[in-house]
Structure formats: C-alpha cells, structure tokens
Amino acid sequence: MKKYTLLLFILGLLTNMNVSTLAVSETYYSTTYLLVNRDTGAILEQLNDERLIHPASLTKIMTTFVALEMMDENQLNDTYTLTHDIFYDLVSLDASVAGFDAGETVKIVDILYGIMLPSGADATRAIANYISGSEDAFVRLMNQKAHELGLENTHFENTSGLDHPNHLTTAHDLRIILEAALKNSTFKRIFAASEYQSSPTNFKESGYTWVDKNLEFANGVDPQNPLTGTKSGYTELAGSALASTATVNGSSYMLISSGAPYNPFDFYNVQDALKFYGSIARDSNVSQKNNQQTTEPPITKINEPRKTELFSANLFFLIGSLTTVIGFMIYLISKVFKDA
CATH class of the missing domain: 3.40.710.10 (DD-peptidase/beta-lactamase superfamily)
Structure with a gap:
C-alpha cells in the first residue's frame, strides 16, 4: 500500500511541475568563462x-x-x-x-x-x-x-x-x-x-x-x-x-x-x-x-491562445492536483488503519 501511495504522490508532484522546469538548460564544458559585449563593455x-x-x-x-x-x-x-x-x-x-x-x-x-x-x-x-x-x-x-x-x-x-x-x-x-x-x-x-x-x-x-x-x-x-x-x-x-x-x-x-x-x-x-x-x-x-511586433499598428490582431490549448493545460493541472490529493488521502487512511 505504501509503495502505491508514494507512487501516486510523486506522480502528482511531477504532473504539477511547470514543463519549462523539466527542460535541460544549455550547459557548457568550460568551468570558467567571461562573455563581453565589446561595443558596450557589458558582461553578458x-x-x-x-x-x-x-x-x-x-x-x-x-x-x-x-x-x-x-x-x-x-x-x-x-x-x-x-x-x-x-x-x-x-x-x-x-x-x-x-x-x-x-x-x-x-x-x-x-x-x-x-x-x-x-x-x-x-x-x-x-x-x-x-x-x-x-x-x-x-x-x-x-x-x-x-x-x-x-x-x-x-x-x-x-x-x-x-x-x-x-x-x-x-x-x-x-x-x-x-x-x-x-x-x-x-x-x-x-x-x-x-x-x-x-x-x-x-x-x-x-x-x-x-x-x-x-x-x-x-x-x-x-x-x-x-x-x-x-x-x-x-x-x-x-x-x-x-x-x-x-x-x-x-x-x-x-x-x-x-x-x-x-x-x-x-x-x-x-x-x-x-x-x-x-x-x-x-x-x-x-x-x-x-x-x-511592438511597432506594428494598434489594429493588428494579436493571436490569443487557442481554447483547446487552455483546456488541455487546465485539465493537466486538475489531474495533477487530484492525483496529489488522492495520494495524500490514501496515505492518511492507511496510517489510521495501521494505528488502529
């Protein structure tokens, strides 16, 4: 029971994570570096x-x-x-x-x-x-x-x-x-x-x-x-x-x-x-x-997120949240029966 509870709990946490945090950031081989804009002197x-x-x-x-x-x-x-x-x-x-x-x-x-x-x-x-x-x-x-x-x-x-x-x-x-x-x-x-x-x-x-x-x-x-x-x-x-x-x-x-x-x-x-x-x-x-984009005439239409994309994102978040709650409830119930 504990194994399944832990699995549901972890799954819920992962589901709720912003997808961008899962992306691997660009890494470099060098352990020391300094990148500079020579025209402005700015360190980038x-x-x-x-x-x-x-x-x-x-x-x-x-x-x-x-x-x-x-x-x-x-x-x-x-x-x-x-x-x-x-x-x-x-x-x-x-x-x-x-x-x-x-x-x-x-x-x-x-x-x-x-x-x-x-x-x-x-x-x-x-x-x-x-x-x-x-x-x-x-x-x-x-x-x-x-x-x-x-x-x-x-x-x-x-x-x-x-x-x-x-x-x-x-x-x-x-x-x-x-x-x-x-x-x-x-x-x-x-x-x-x-x-x-x-x-x-x-x-x-x-x-x-x-x-x-x-x-x-x-x-x-x-x-x-x-x-x-x-x-x-x-x-x-x-x-x-x-x-x-x-x-x-x-x-x-x-x-x-x-x-x-x-x-x-x-x-x-x-x-x-x-x-x-x-x-x-x-x-x-x-x-x-x-x-x-900022210099285009004000009448230019800005594309809005599609409803299907919003619905999918909200549904994804809802499933993650429910999974987390259910996992935590199962953990509490199993603990109560064990203590009893």
Whole structure:
C-alpha cells in the first residue's frame, strides 16, 4: 500500500511541475568563462571569472603583445637565428612548437605568427631572446605590463604558458590583456589570421604554413560561424582554454574560457564559444521580432491562445492536483488503519 501511495504522490508532484522546469538548460564544458559585449563593455555571461586559473597558451597573447610593444614596425622584417638553448627541454615538457630548428634563421614577423597560430614555445623563447636576451628577462617585461594594466591577479613565470604554481591569471584579467593587445594593428592582424605562409628560411625553402585549427573546426561545424579570431591553450592544470572574438548581428563580442575537457578532435572549447555566440544571435533575433511586433499598428490582431490549448493545460493541472490529493488521502487512511 505504501509503495502505491508514494507512487501516486510523486506522480502528482511531477504532473504539477511547470514543463519549462523539466527542460535541460544549455550547459557548457568550460568551468570558467567571461562573455563581453565589446561595443558596450557589458558582461553578458560569467562564471568564476575572477578565480585564479592557469592560462596555458593564452599566455602567448601577452607574449606577442609585449614583443610588439618593444619594437617598431620595421623590425618585423628583421631576422633571428634560433639558438640551441631554446630547444633543450621542449620535448620533455611536451610543449607545442612551431617547428623551427636550432640554427634556423627566421623573420621576426614569422616568429610572431609562429607563436600565435601553431602556439610554438620555440617561437616564444626565440622572440624573448631577440627582445631581451633571455626568457627570464622578457618575463619581467610581461609582469611589468600586467602591472601597468592594473592586473592584480596575474603573474607570469614563462613565455609559453607551461604549468607553474605561480603562473596564474583570471578570465577577467585575460579579457583586459586581449583588449589592450587588439589595439595594436599587427597583433589584431595576427589574431584574426586563419592561415599564414611564412617566408623561406635557410632550412626550409618553402617556409611554413600554419592554420588556425580552431577556426578550421568552427568552419566545419558552421561555415557562417561568427568567430573573428582565436587563441587556444591546453595544459593539465588549465584544461582546454580559448580566447576568442566574434561579430554577431553587427556587434563585437569577446569570450574568455578555460577548464573544458581536452580532445584533439572535439574542440570542446570551440564548441562552447559557438554556443555562447549562437545564444546571442538567437536572443537578438527574438528581440528584433518583439520590436517589430511592438511597432506594428494598434489594429493588428494579436493571436490569443487557442481554447483547446487552455483546456488541455487546465485539465493537466486538475489531474495533477487530484492525483496529489488522492495520494495524500490514501496515505492518511492507511496510517489510521495501521494505528488502529
């Protein structure tokens, strides 16, 4: 008897639930994110955006930005010969590389693209040596820039984003770094590049061809995807991260995310970005339709709910309520007989 009573009671509760509460809300893989309207500065979505995180290769946004600030545009055509010390531990650290070799002479602009598109740690060390003579000296410039930007929760220990207990930032700070970097026209061009062909080197006559795999994946999912630039990263401590910009219905947006699972084929960080920007597009379309409705002449007839729909909804609610009451009454009666 108790089993049937409990079943009726639960059924009644479920029947009375608003159907919308049963719908699964849109979820994201990332555990930290910050979505911003760049035109207005409004924060649209956020989760743990001020929590300390490991930035992984999103570090390279600051590396490239600082490098560009430390030289003039003419230096982009200079060359630098990569030294052996750049490569000594990159394999053991499982660092991503652009593909350069010790002794290879490469244009500075190609090194910068090698930082951002293939996310090369060999390239970050090369530019650090070119600018400052060593990675440690260049990292001091990165931390100085973080201080100038007023970032109280950001500290760098290397140029590439390899995990380190003190190599930390927040989504909030990464947004500020990327916004500042995008004011530099060369950085903006590199960040937006979907593909790049480098100049020939003394080791590689055909040069290097690099592709933004994030944009490539997004285009495969949706050829009309709104992404206008990306930089991704992954380490064990950071998870899969992404900094991206997009244009939706004529407005510019930015998303910083991290903590998504990593899979070289599924691009969970990019999937999250497409979800976020897709939700903006849907909300914008709904808003436009509502605006159109409100500006229509007053004589326009507004469709009312059909009586059959109202009757079905009321009947559904009535059945649920009766089921709940009957279940509770059976429970009371069974309790009385048991006590008797």
